[in-house]
Amino acid sequence: MKISTALLTSAMALAISMGVTSTTVLAGSHSGGGAGMASEVKGKITKIMREGRSVEIGGKVYFTSGSRTNICIKGKCDQDRGALKVGMSCKGMTSSKKKGMEFKKVECE
Numbered sequence: 112m113k114i115s116t117a118l119l120t121s122a123m124a125l126a127i128s129m130g131v132t133s134t135t136v137l138a139g140s141h142s143g144g145g146a147g148m149a150s151e152v153k154g155k156i157t158k159i160m161r162e163g164r165s166v167e168i169g170g171k172v173y174f175t176s177g178s179r180t181n182i183c184i185k186g187k188c189d190q191d192r193g194a195l196k197v198g199m200s201c202k203g204m205t206s207s208k209k210k211g212m213e214f215k216k217v218e219c220e
Contacts, residue, residue, distance in 0.1 A: 150211060153202045156195060156219070163192035168201060174213040179206070183218040195219060 158167035165174050175182065175192040182190045184199075195201075203217030 149207065150205050152205060156197050156199045156201060159195060159197055163195045166195055173205065174209050176213060180214045181216045185220055
């Protein structure tokens with residue numbers, strides 16, 4: 112078993128034992144420059160800051176980029192981040208940019 116696989120397995124077991132269910136960590140390749148980690152985020156938007164440049168979901172702040180983030184609202188993709196509203200139920204994948212706190216894709220309803 113590779114060391115990275117063993118560490119990921121241990122981290123997931125620890126997260127499960129602590130009751131973490133809303134964030135799933137996926138292992139990525141370590142070729143290239145990024146951290147290689149991504150996570151899935153689910154929840155309702157509780158706060159919008161700076162005209163949608165950052166949103167708060169589940170007590171954590173996530174960033175949306177105008178060029179790197181694909182925003183889908185009610186099945187319609189390539190939306191402007193200004194269309195995000197408080198109370199929307201969202202599901203998204205973060206990238207390794209800004210320490211894993213920037214959305215790569217986010218789908219809201």
